[in-house]
Amino acid sequence: MTTPRERIPVGILGATGLVGQRLLRALEGHPWFRIAALAASSRSTGRTYGEATRWVLPGSIPSAAATLEVRPCEPGALEGCRVVVSSLGSDVARGVEGAFADAGFAVVSNSSAFRQDPDVPLVIPEVNPDHLGAIAAQRSSGRPGFVVTNPNCSVTGLALVLAPLHRAFGVRRVVVTTLQAVSGAGLEGPSGLDMLDNVLPYIAGEEDKIERELVKILGQRDGDSSIRPASIAVAAHCHRVGTLDGHLEAVSVELERTVTPEEAVATLRGFRGAVADLRLPSSPVAPIEVRTEPDRPQPRLDRDAGGGMTAVVGRVRPCPVFSLRLELLSHNTIRGAAGAALLNLELLAARGELPAE
Amino acid sequence: MTTPRERIPVGILGATGLVGQRLLRALEGHPWFRIAALAASSRSTGRTYGEATRWVLPGSIPSAAATLEVRPCEPGALEGCRVVVSSLGSDVARGVEGAFADAGFAVVSNSSAFRQDPDVPLVIPEVNPDHLGAIAAQRSSGRPGFVVTNPNCSVTGLALVLAPLHRAFGVRRVVVTTLQAVSGAGLEGPSGLDMLDNVLPYIAGEEDKIERELVKILGQRDGDSSIRPASIAVAAHCHRVGTLDGHLEAVSVELERTVTPEEAVATLRGFRGAVADLRLPSSPVAPIEVRTEPDRPQPRLDRDAGGGMTAVVGRVRPCPVFSLRLELLSHNTIRGAAGAALLNLELLAARGELPAE
């Protein structure tokens, strides 16, 4: 494996945003990677990162990053990198990320732009690392680089928790209601006026993402062909609530066979994920933690479990309508965004999929 | 009908609580009723209402009430009343309310104590006023007074909205997730520590109440016998969120036949309720309001519709798992508590069911 003195240089696209800030923090002192370039939109280029960024995480901008000049999101501007992590807005991501892949970069993207492309893998390392095989399809189309994506912030925790249940018992139908934190909307998220003493019962595009991304992640690759989505009916109800971090989700799930809550809990607790052997630096000890108090998980108390990379499940109980009900929480800007992308990057590195410098 | 100068004297049991405060406000200047006595637990008796009450509604305690002495919750202490509205805690309500009914009082209760008793009606005037027929069963058991109850604060809005859909299309299954305001837990509700940057994914007893009360309300009286619950499977997921008033609920509903969102909206908008002709003073112009913006209802913007007595529905759309999805909001301490009890009291008065003085 790589050693500290040969850490892989990585560029961040969309570095000034909220997920970009989390990425910066996560890459500080990372054993395998080092930040080589910070790129953002033309509003920020030409200024230092410290000048261009409205930093909203506790403490100060890492001093090493503060003085870096923000570069434009163009392959030519990121000389010295062959790998970029992107948290660009979906409006520009398709064009920019495509250009980087065309220029030979490995693009590890948190954006929604390519998630539904048939030859772009939508990956959670613990759940469907085999979907990375789709990279070959991208290469065979003549593209020198590739794009790998991670799911929407409200999908990652849900997919992590449903994956072992699906494998063990077969998931047929899911009704999920989300209570999502404001950080999920980024720096330009909802106003205080909207979020104090209020709930927004709508997040544009979110329900559709949940319904489509979940079945792709839990779907199967048939040989070299594209991914066949899982046959699961999913109904999502999305809300923005006045929490800072941590998406909470109430789930009713129909399984193919009768299962007791105890069996479900045992299955969730036994889940280690498909890549536990690789001991990736950002992998939590357990991808899923199950709590047994009646009133957990709670965003403030549980979002940082496993450094924000563990999904916390509670209230596993029978459902009068379907098979099981449960509550789950995962940290939306770590497990649901920056940490998700970084874990994918680590998986690519461990598998030797990153371009040689 | 009664006229202002012969307004019916009413006592409030549990007057110092949050629902008691709302009742006090609602009864100020009521055309049919006047407050004759305020009663509360022994912590408060012997002091004036102003001294005993931690008033949490905007403005000041109504000056007429502030100087009333708080009486004990005993029938003998409320001479001058034959009618009481109770918002007692469920721990004491059964004993106290039973004693008042035994003493010949009409007890209109917001408490959960008697809601599931077979001969106690659980009534929403617009939905099931015929259930009041159960009073006769109470009387025939030799009790000189009677108890009438209204549903839990998270049930009223749900039942109001599902009632016309059930009548028109047949409701089979419901998955409902609530985002409930802190006022629903009363004066001793969750702490700031629990509610800032947090959600509590649990409210003791609440899910069970939703599942049992909904089917009783939508059930049918067979002749003089007790109420046969509706055959609807209900799964509830309850949350306490950081809003002050207004319970928001995300609902997926399975109907007996295929329905378009437009048909559902037309049905909801056409609903006037079973007692519209009576023009009860607390009846809103419309029991249900349907909004068509993508992001409504919102607690802060919509809870006061119809003076807090109108349930507001939005986002009526197809459900990938069941027939329909929608979002609904109702004011938990008005339509879900004080206003619910008062409307029941008005209905009893209009029907001549209240004891003569």
Add this chain to the structure above:
Amino acid sequence: MTTPRERIPVGILGATGLVGQRLLRALEGHPWFRIAALAASSRSTGRTYGEATRWVLPGSIPSAAATLEVRPCEPGALEGCRVVVSSLGSDVARGVEGAFADAGFAVVSNSSAFRQDPDVPLVIPEVNPDHLGAIAAQRSSGRPGFVVTNPNCSVTGLALVLAPLHRAFGVRRVVVTTLQAVSGAGLEGPSGLDMLDNVLPYIAGEEDKIERELVKILGQRDGDSSIRPASIAVAAHCHRVGTLDGHLEAVSVELERTVTPEEAVATLRGFRGAVADLRLPSSPVAPIEVRTEPDRPQPRLDRDAGGGMTAVVGRVRPCPVFSLRLELLSHNTIRGAAGAALLNLELLAARGELPAE
């Protein structure tokens, strides 16, 4: 006085903003005025008010206004009006309001643009209605119309409360710390990310406005000359806190002579203001209410006193450093903005200062 059937047509400049929305509400059914035109920036013109406005007040956009076309902020576009109320942003207000005054309009402005101009009155009707005399100075400079301003939202309550103390006891020094609601920053105010579990200890330009506007309001007109500011040293510390409406201010004040809290309270309670005889429609019964509970005023409980037009004072007590300490609250978008402008407009109408149509 005017009668309903000859209500004066009024235009609103900046109608889509938060203060514009409050103005719209306040002018619905006003006995003296009617809305004749809604104007806003070029982002909104050409659309109906309903389409152009992100409405954030409870309930719906008044239906009469919803279908009005939004006009540009140009005198020629507001034919039919001779009077405008402006809540334009300070960046454009100076140019636009000046153009309207040059075109003969009476401009009643909530903007900061002209507040410090020597011949522009900065008026709170209860405090310094005589400052309206400065209109004459504007006219004598050849301008056919005029501009009258009201103070910043954090100043109005402070000036209202200090005015009677200044008159009775002489205010020398003031240290004031504000805890301001998010609505004070308008529709584009601080994000949920900034306001949840947080306080912003800074509001750009606000401390300077408090220090300069207070002394102008409490200053004196010497004959026809401009206003001589009061000799009061003012130090302000401004904060944005997570409340929706209602600016709370903690004040330590040095007086010219020793005063007991009781004397101060009596003075505050005795204050009726300089124009009480005019019974202006928006005048509250009392401009100042003094509460004696230890923990009032509170934003949620007290901001709507007097329909949002009454400043609420509490905790009047000795100050170990100066003479007195007290806490005051006033509704920032009503008394501090829309209501302030409307009260000025009413005063102008009552005095016959508005241009004939």
Add this chain to the structure above:
Amino acid sequence: MTTPRERIPVGILGATGLVGQRLLRALEGHPWFRIAALAASSRSTGRTYGEATRWVLPGSIPSAAATLEVRPCEPGALEGCRVVVSSLGSDVARGVEGAFADAGFAVVSNSSAFRQDPDVPLVIPEVNPDHLGAIAAQRSSGRPGFVVTNPNCSVTGLALVLAPLHRAFGVRRVVVTTLQAVSGAGLEGPSGLDMLDNVLPYIAGEEDKIERELVKILGQRDGDSSIRPASIAVAAHCHRVGTLDGHLEAVSVELERTVTPEEAVATLRGFRGAVADLRLPSSPVAPIEVRTEPDRPQPRLDRDAGGGMTAVVGRVRPCPVFSLRLELLSHNTIRGAAGAALLNLELLAARGELPAE
């Protein structure tokens, strides 16, 4: 110095409270101390700590502590300890802490009970470690143990920041307004109903504590006699706001000589405190951090500076009424409570003042 294998056994009085929870966390893995006993009121005794405690910090109760039996707050019940840290409520603290001191214990108290006793030191190690000399006075009165206290949570940060200014420039008068977090009121603090969309402008006893504790801390010991308070006039205005942790304070200060903001900043930045040489485990690298952005410190962003032990200052600027204005923040349950007590305990250990076992 002590080594890990001879860590000093420490008991916690009031272990189930919020400060007790912070103490538990801080003592986990402490290099000098180990938790030997957890004591609380009779509501909790006889149960395990896990059963008795409503844990409100992120994550779970430390597993080692969860199974400890909670003991009564009596010296005889804490065999094996000679040192206790107390975070008892002020109602019982005087009796209990006195009993422990009489029984020979070193009592390091966060309670207010003894803070104003003339022979009880009120200590911030960086500011007035010499006040520990008062322990001798306690001993000379025949008491085998002693009590050492730390200040109120709203005083510690203020005293830390004013200490170097007082030493350098002489502080004469202070007007301070606090915006205090809900955690300062402990587990039974203000309700969600009080703290959502609201501010409480009153905290019982708090203003008096600030005014009296600050001058004791900045006062001088004259030989062996008791402490002579500093001659500083202090006026405090206290508020509870909707933040979880971190007390923010706006300060206007009058100094004996004219000082520029730059001089003040240099003095604050140069402050290392009186015991920096001891390198106490809980000492932050810098007791005071000065930020220069216009809008800092902010509770969410700055409270964890220095592990919650650094006071963060910002907005140092001239004051139109006094000499300087500034904003300061310190973590109320760490620097203002648990960390304050622990730092005092460390100082006592380093000085050899703790009783031999």
